[in-house]
Amino acid sequence: MNNLEISKDVYFDCNKKQLFYNSNDYHDEGDKPVDRYAIVRKDTGKVLGIHSDDYIIRPYAKLAESVNEAVKECVDVDKYHITTKDQVLEDGKKYRRDINFWDDSIDLENYGKTGMHIHGKDERIIPQLRIYSSMDGRWGQQIMWSSVYVVCLNGMVRPDWTFVVYNKHNKRKDITWGIEDFKSGLIAHKELGEDLFKMMQKKVKNEEVSHLFKKTLAGEYARNSLVHFWDHTKANVMKDLNNSWEKYERRYGPTLFAVYQTATDWSSHPVTKGALHNVSRKREKEVAEMMTSNEWRQLAA
Numbered sequence: 001m002n003n004l005e006i007s008k009d010v011y012f013d014c015n016k017k018q019l020f021y022n023s024n025d026y027h028d029e030g031d032k033p034v035d036r037y038a039i040v041r042k043d044t045g046k047v048l049g050i051h052s053d054d055y056i057i058r059p060y061a062k063l064a065e066s067v068n069e070a071v072k073e074c075v076d077v078d079k080y081h082i083t084t085k086d087q088v089l090e091d092g093k094k095y096r097r098d099i100n101f102w103d104d105s106i107d108l109e110n111y112g113k114t115g116m117h118i119h120g121k122d123e124r125i126i127p128q129l130r131i132y133s134s135m136d137g138r139w140g141q142q143i144m145w146s147s148v149y150v151v152c153l154n155g156m157v158r159p160d161w162t163f164v165v166y167n168k169h170n171k172r173k174d175i176t177w178g179i180e181d182f183k184s185g186l187i188a189h190k191e192l193g194e195d196l197f198k199m200m201q202k203k204v205k206n207e208e209v210s211h212l213f214k215k216t217l218a219g220e221y222a223r224n225s226l227v228h229f230w231d232h233t234k235a236n237v238m239k240d241l242n243n244s245w246e247k248y249e250r251r252y253g254p255t256l257f258a259v260y261q262t263a264t265d266w267s268s269h270p271v272t273k274g275a276l277h278n279v280s281r282k283r284e285k286e287v288a289e290m291m292t293s294n295e296w297r298q299l300a301a
Helices: 060-074 108-114 179-201 206-215 217-223 227-252 256-268 276-290 294-300
Strands: 014-022 031-041 047-051 082-089 094-101 124-134 141-150 164-167
Touching: 060 094, 060 124, 124 179, 141 179, 179 256, 206 217, 206 227, 206 256, 206 294, 217 227, 217 276, 227 256, 256 276, 256 294
Parallel strands: none
Antiparallel strands: 014 031, 031 047, 082 094, 094 124, 124 141, 141 164
């Protein structure tokens, strides 16, 4: 069995159909074309997006197959235990693919001997390659390396090394990358172990953690809401973060590692009435930005 198998749900074709408007109200005859096109699934007839003429349909399956070929060039796929997860979202409007490399994990049990008391043989961090794309224009084509914390599947994204390539659908050239880019993701994942060890060693105070979240995650989320909901939104975000912080502080002690687990848990498991994948995607970026903030640097110093 191919361990880079692509789900059959990813394979579907689309038509690009021009839109028209009826001009009879203006004493004219017939329908007039406009510079807007509907992207329509051939198999279901679902409209996946409305775009201008410069929008290029890039099938999800083609992107997944191209990445598979790059992985085969830089990784011995027979050596690794690789699993994949394809998510075709909103009837095909969006797509996410995860490729997990289970045999190159950072086993947190190794750090238990230092007195950090990390328990559980299943508690580890593995490298993950993610693919994002969409037909509705919300997500451009994107490929990125990250590291995933296994147990609650928190994404351990380290912004100074994460390999990311991005492409909008109105760009004439297809998304491109180099094989060395893919290799760098696995190398950086190995380096992450040392960073995590430092996080586990770094003690923090509750008031420092609260200040970090107020200035970054909660503050950013409130700024993106309506003005008269600012205080309410910020309070709700802080409540969620505080609840998560209590859980991870009990597990790992008052450490920078627990702070980061709190932030990634918040991004990975949003309580929302909206589309979970949209909210999680947005929050993931905010966590990466938090790690480049002055508040984070001060906490980690």
